[in-house]
Amino acid sequence: MVTNELAAGSAASPLQLARARGRLGGRLILLGPAFVAAVAYVDPGNFATNSTAGARYGYLLVWVVVVANLMAMLVQTLTAKLGLATGRSLPELCREHLPRPVNRVMWVQAELVAMATDLAEVIGGAVALYLLFGIPLLPGGVIIGVASFAILALRARGFRAFEIVIACLLGVIVVAFAANLLAAGSDVGSAAAGLVPRLQGTDSVLLAAGILGATVMPHVIYVHSALTRDRIPPTCDAERRTLFRGQRTDVLLALAAAGTVNLAMLLIAAASFHRSDVPGTDTLDGVHAGLAQSVGTAAALGFAIALLVSGLASTSVGTYAGEVIMQGFLRRRIPLLLRRLITLIPALAILAFGLDPTTALVLSQVVLSFGIPFALIPVVVFTRRRDLMGNLVNHPATTAAACAIAALVIALNGFLLWQVITG
Incomplete structure (x- = not known):
């Protein structure tokens, strides 16, 4: 029907033009934003946390990972809906x-969140390069x-190129x-x-709180809405x-x-480390060495490659988050190269001073924890307002x-922050 309308010369909406690509093409064009957001849920911090959970407690905390993922699905669905319904990003609405x-105040803390995010991702990627090629961290x-x-x-070529990569x-x-997983068995x-x-x-309890509390990454709430x-x-x-149904599918898949x-x-x-004598499985390099010892060099190589890719993808998203934050809160833009340098300097400084990468990752998560309420509460408040959301307003x-x-x-992030402060 859409094709016939276009052939007849009638004015077509952007959605109709997208659907004119065909059944498969019209559906695929609706997917993408959630895959960008999903990268934050497999960043280097997740590598360490989930590996530690399995090494220390075996399969005990499987339920925590599942619950955390279900929570993330709802939060990112609301975030996607907010941008779609209002035509504005979360920082713009704020x-x-x-x-x-x-x-x-919201802008300052959001910038700190973006920098803390980049800190973790750059350090994780640097560790991966060291594991793979022996390149020093700096x-x-x-x-x-x-x-x-x-x-x-790639964003200069349009949103699809960035999303696809x-x-x-x-x-x-x-x-x-x-x-x-196939090699290690389960x-x-x-x-x-x-x-x-x-x-x-x-x-x-503390580790479960860490997994759940780190579920919602504030910077991808800003990015997803944009x-x-x-x-x-x-x-x-x-x-x-129609677009919201596509975004729900996007979130579900990603x-x-x-x-x-x-x-x-x-x-x-x-499967590999629980009740074993493999040391150091609470660090990224320890997990890498442990996989080589208990599963094989191919498994260690796969882990390091995944860590490298995670660092590259998530730091790109983190820097883009900084752009969305400044543009939304202040209506200001700075050149991409300058933005990249600003967010890169803290990570390079930590690596230059030789600080422990795992400790730096923990500290970055503390900063992210501090930023969660500033991103999450406005999303809940805005998506329940019919004057903003129209027919996409939240069901009670x-x-x-x-x-x-x-x-x-x-509450969990407050608990983790208190644990870090009190030692």
């Missing part, structure tokens, strides 16, 4: 609806920064961990038993609903891939679930 002093960090800049430059990088991570019965919620002692805003503008309520990777990380560590049950998730994530 600038429009919050008092000026509050907006400035030159490795520079290489990661330059390579991620090349990925970011990020989705391909995510695919490499999925394949690497799928291969490692106790299916024990993994299924791990779906039953239970904990063992204070340390397992990506759905910029893609296919709807011309009526019916098109808005976050399912990220959740599969996180689960594979835990299962591999549980959706708002209730989102409020529960926000309260849980904020």
